[in-house]
Amino acid sequence: DAGVTQSPTHLIKTRGQQVTLRCSPKSGHDTVSWYQQALGQGPQFIFQYYEEEERQRGNFPDRFSGHQFPNYSSELNVNALLLGDSALYLCASSLLGQSLSGANVLTFGAGSRLTVL
Amino acid sequence: GQSLEQPSEVTAVEGAIVQINCTYQTSGFYGLSWYQQHDGGAPTFLSYNALDGLEETGRFSSFLSRSDSYGYLLLQELQMKDSASYFCAVRDSSYKLIFGSGTRLLVRP
Numbered sequence: 001d002a003g004v005t006q007s008p009t010h011l012i013k014t015r016g017q018q019v020t021l022r023c024s025p026k027s028g029h030d031t032v033s034w035y036q037q038a039l040g041q042g043p044q045f046i047f048q049y050y051e052e053e054e055r056q057r058g059n060f061p062d063r064f065s066g067h068q069f070p071n072y073s074s075e076l077n078v079n080a081l082l083l084g085d086s087a088l089y090l091c092a093s094s095l096l097g098q099s100l101s102g103a104n105v106l107t108f109g110a111g112s113r114l115t116v117l
Numbered sequence: 118g119q120s121l122e123q124p125s126e127v128t129a130v131e132g133a134i135v136q137i138n139c140t141y142q143t144s145g146f147y148g149l150s151w152y153q154q155h156d157g158g159a160p161t162f163l164s165y166n167a168l169d170g171l172e173e174t175g176r177f178s179s180f181l182s183r184s185d186s187y188g189y190l191l192l193q194e195l196q197m198k199d200s201a202s203y204f205c206a207v208r209d210s211s212y213k214l215i216f217g218s219g220t221r222l223l224v225r226p
Binding site: 092105110 | 167204208212214219
């Protein structure tokens with residue numbers, strides 16, 4: 001059973017460019033959350049998607065946007081890249097019903113490491 | 118606001134016991150979770166406490182005191198493979214999971 005898969009694993013961009021990161025959730029999961037993790041820090045919540053809608057959003061500017069497709073996969077887009085956007089971007093999937101009733105257990109992918117030069 | 122505080126680094130000897138503390142302040146509280154992340158790896162779920170008390174899962178145990186907004190992760194019989202970062206996380210009223218900054222555990226021979 002494949003877990004959460006993310007692509008690409010590594011990428012390098014320059015300031016001002018745009019990037020799209022992709023995520024396929026664990027089989028059976030319907031909710032996708034995106035997190036940004038700077039080096040030596042904890043994951044910071046960007047947003048969460050369920051039923052192709054953004055349900056929750058963290059404290060990130062509008063340059064960060066996302067999408068969820070009917071097959072539950074998701075994309076994270078970042079426009080007008082800044083040096084400070086360099087980080088590991090983690091995708092996590094979960095089952096909404098489980099989240100509402102108890103532990104919000106997230107299954108994470110290995111992440112996409114973005115370097116902005 | 119929301120904040121979680123945990124020590125940045127802990128060092129222990131193989132075979133020993135180590136406790137990683139976490140204090141939190143959130144708008145709404147729906148449980149405390151712990152995740153482990155090895156260098157270059159994905160965070161993986163370890164445990165969850167919704168009610169006060171101790172939850173045990175093999176060598177790992179997790180404790181919660183809601184009145185003190187405090188919890189801890191206890192790792193027993195430490196092994197070298199336990200060297201990793203450990204994050205406490207709180208589920209708030211909007212169901213999203215908010216993570217602490219992490220505790221880096223170094224297990225020495």
